Amino acid sequence: MTNTASVVIIGGGIQGLSLAYHLTRLGVAGVRLVEAHTLGSGSSGRSATIIGHGFPAEEDLTFTRLSFAAIGRFTEELGADPGYEPIGCLLLAGPQEAPGLRRRHAVLHGLGVDSTLLTGDNILRLTPALDLDGIEVALYIPRDGNLDPHSMMQAYAHQARAGGAELMEEVRATGLQVRGGRIVGIETTAGPISTPCVVNAAGFRAREVASWAGMRLPITNLKRHIFVTGPVAAYARPIPFTYELGVAWYMRREGPGLILGMGAVESDEEDPQVDWSFLDEVIEQSLRRAPALADAGIKNAWAGLRPVTPDDHPILGEAAHLRGYYNDCGWGGHGVMHAPAAGQALAELIARGQAGLLDLAPYRAERFDSGS
Numbered sequence: 001m002t003n004t005a006s007v008v009i010i011g012g013g014i015q016g017l018s019l020a021y022h023l024t025r026l027g028v029a030g031v032r033l034v035e036a037h038t039l040g041s042g043s044s045g046r047s048a049t050i051i052g053h054g055f056p057a058e059e060d061l062t063f064t065r066l067s068f069a070a071i072g073r074f075t076e077e078l079g080a081d082p083g084y085e086p087i088g089c090l091l092l093a094g095p096q097e098a099p100g101l102r103r104r105h106a107v108l109h110g111l112g113v114d115s116t117l118l119t120g121d122n123i124l125r126l127t128p129a130l131d132l133d134g135i136e137v138a139l140y141i142p143r144d145g146n147l148d149p150h151s152m153m154q155a156y157a158h159q160a161r162a163g164g165a166e167l168m169e170e171v172r173a174t175g176l177q178v179r180g181g182r183i184v185g186i187e188t189t190a191g192p193i194s195t196p197c198v199v200n201a202a203g204f205r206a207r208e209v210a211s212w213a214g215m216r217l218p219i220t221n222l223k224r225h226i227f228v229t230g231p232v233a234a235y236a237r238p239i240p241f242t243y244e245l246g247v248a249w250y251m252r253r254e255g256p257g258l259i260l261g262m263g264a265v266e267s268d269e270e271d272p273q274v275d276w277s278f279l280d281e282v283i284e285q286s287l288r289r290a291p292a293l294a295d296a297g298i299k300n301a302w303a304g305l306r307p308v309t310p311d312d313h314p315i316l317g318e319a320a321h322l323r324g325y326y327n328d329c330g331w332g333g334h335g336v337m338h339a340p341a342a343g344q345a346l347a348e349l350i351a352r353g354q355a356g357l358l359d360l361a362p363y364r365a366e367r368f369d370s371g372s
Helices: 014-025 058-072 074-078 098-111 120-126 149-162 203-212 276-289 291-295 335-352
Strands: 007-010 031-035 089-093 116-118 137-141 166-169 173-179 182-188 198-200 220-229 241-244 249-254 257-266 298-308 315-318 325-329
Touching: 007 014, 014 031, 014 149, 014 325, 014 335, 058 074, 058 098, 058 335, 074 149, 089 098, 089 120, 098 116, 098 137, 116 120, 149 166, 149 335, 173 203, 198 203, 203 298, 203 325, 220 276, 249 276, 257 276, 257 298, 276 291, 276 298, 315 335, 325 335
Parallel strands: 007 031, 007 198, 031 166, 089 241, 198 325
Antiparallel strands: 089 137, 116 137, 173 182, 220 257, 220 298, 241 249, 249 257, 315 325
């Protein structure tokens, strides 16, 4: 491995890979990415893979809009299918969540995004066999849908390598080299690399990496479980991604069966494992909201981490106190769907000194007073 680079990206998930690709697309030479395990082995490879307007904070909908545009040209630009399937998204809200859902509908209407507020039988026409007890209103967004994060990551990796980036697997970053208030290098298990620029795209390890830069990022890693069922007669036909806001429970079709997702327990497992005792809680909620799932058998399961911030916005941009150190973390489960836009914007900031795509200043870590 050569010992110099113009940019070193820590983390081989979809955010790091998108950034590597976009840097090379802007003509940046000497891009290096180090991944402690294999590309996509962290949260990106365990995502529920939805791109939707109903989940990110309202201020982050610009990322969603720009990523939708990027997904539309993904095949032409990168030569791969991103797996976008507009199955629609159906958000269910009880009395406590209903005002926020109605506000989101108004915001989307103002942005020109097709969405509809539904009640009663109109909800059941989209996702049948639900028990709507306690549900006041639902928001349906037909354009939202699935993505294939594995296909996207492979495409970003292939094109980044074609552009000259070096993607190093099984190489763990272990520290930073700092001199005179700026980055001069990085320590790794494969040896030091001299570089003036390091990007923390380390996912669940982002807090650790930031600590090397003298920063305390307020990121909490939340563990989510995903269970895959066998066929369920009531859901033999396509249904939208159906999500109950109050309990963060969802289901969607996956092959002949369904995916059920739930859970938000703090965890710092490097390789999060399924806690099968949690299945009882998932089954209880699933049967309460969708009684037809009583006939479903659990065929498979996995767990992943969602690194979330207190304000539900990602942390992006250069540290005020350390030149050449950038954060690209705290994505809160939106890393896959926002990777196309975030990768381009951060690449512009690094390569040109300004993100022309959108203003990243509000996303800097200093909003949390987390300087050195």
